[in-house]
Every structure is written in structure tokens, then in C-alpha cells.
Amino acid sequence: MTDEKRYYTIREVADMFSFDISKVRYWTDNFPTLKNKVKRNRGGDRMYTKEDIRQLEIIYQLVEERGYTLKGARKYLENKEFKQENNTELVDSLLELRKFLLDLKAALDEKAGRPRKFDSSETEEPANEKTLRLARQLK
Known part of the structure; x- marks a missing residue:
């Protein structure tokens, strides 16, 4: 405790x-x-x-x-919160789009008989996925 x-x-x-x-x-x-x-x-x-x-x-x-000034500080904080909300929504949308594209690529590779390089369900994530995951945690 x-x-x-x-x-x-x-x-x-x-x-x-x-x-x-x-x-x-x-x-x-x-x-x-x-x-x-x-x-x-x-x-x-x-x-x-x-x-x-x-x-x-x-x-x-x-x-x-x-x-x-107090007015300027209020405006700064309000704008900062607005940007954070928009950034969070953008990151979420990008993550969904990325997963969709990876799944689509895997399906196309499978259909073409090519070996898979990365599946969104695999445990090892690429560096850009780590960056996006960290960005989501910072929201």
C-alpha cells in the first residue's frame, strides 16, 4: 500500500x-x-x-x-486540449487503417502464394507500431 x-x-x-x-x-x-x-x-x-x-x-x-496574461494562459490551455483530443482521434484512426492495410496485404500475399513478413497479430511489432502505441498511451 x-x-x-x-x-x-x-x-x-x-x-x-x-x-x-x-x-x-x-x-x-x-x-x-x-x-x-x-x-x-x-x-x-x-x-x-x-x-x-x-x-x-x-x-x-x-x-x-x-x-x-490569465486570458492568454486560458486560451493556450483550451487550444492545447483541443489539439490533444484531435491528435488522439487521428492516432486511433491511423492505427485502425494500418491494421486494415496489414490484414489486406497478408490476404493478398497469401492468395499470391507469397510468405508473410508481418501479421498484425504477431507479438513482435515494428518500430513505427511502437511509436503509434506510445503516442496512444500519452493521450
């Missing part, structure tokens, strides 16, 4: 960034990607997950280190 926490209080998060609680609360309220995700406990206190904290780290980098 791990000792890792699932949720962190707003005080703990503020301490991680050396911020006042009010700044964490302000960012949470002004970034839809956080506002709609941060949970509250029975007492109404905000509880942050590691994913929420990662999102705050990105906001911190954009606003505090790169000099983005």
Missing part, C-alpha cells in the same frame, strides 16, 4: 507553490479546466488531485515564468 495522498488541501497546494491561498483559489475559479474538476469535501473545502496540481504547474509556468 502506498502512502501517496489522493487529495491535497488548498493550503498544501499553496505551500507547494509558495503562494497565498487566495492566488490558488483565484486561479481555480478563473480556469475552467480546474473550476469544473476540483472536488470539495463535506466541509466545502477544495480538494486537489495530482492532475489538478499539474494543471496549476502549467498555469504557473505560463503566467509567472513566461509572462502570459
Whole structure:
């Protein structure tokens, strides 16, 4: 069993960034990607997950280190999420197409009496398949 926490209080998060609680609360309220995700406990206190904290780290980098305005940081994050969704769909479509083409090639090779070089069901996968698989895992 791990000792890792699932949720962190707003005080703990503020301490991680050396911020006042009010700044964490302000960012949470002004970034839809956080506002709609941060949970509250029975007492109404905000509880942050590691994913929420990662999102705050990105906001911190954009606003505090790169000099983005809050509006600019929001726009950047919204665009980034849109691109990630589209990339995921594209990778999935390409994987399906690749499998179809490999199966078609295997069927044509079999019909022509040629030996198979690679079947999509084989355990050894080529380098480009590994790349696509890793890309899917990163989504």
C-alpha cells in the first residue's frame, strides 16, 4: 500500500507553490479546466488531485515564468486540449487503417502464394507500431 495522498488541501497546494491561498483559489475559479474538476469535501473545502496540481504547474509556468496574461494562459490551455483530443482521434484512426492495410496485404500475399513478413497479430511489432502505441498511451 502506498502512502501517496489522493487529495491535497488548498493550503498544501499553496505551500507547494509558495503562494497565498487566495492566488490558488483565484486561479481555480478563473480556469475552467480546474473550476469544473476540483472536488470539495463535506466541509466545502477544495480538494486537489495530482492532475489538478499539474494543471496549476502549467498555469504557473505560463503566467509567472513566461509572462502570459490569465486570458492568454486560458486560451493556450483550451487550444492545447483541443489539439490533444484531435491528435488522439487521428492516432486511433491511423492505427485502425494500418491494421486494415496489414490484414489486406497478408490476404493478398497469401492468395499470391507469397510468405508473410508481418501479421498484425504477431507479438513482435515494428518500430513505427511502437511509436503509434506510445503516442496512444500519452493521450
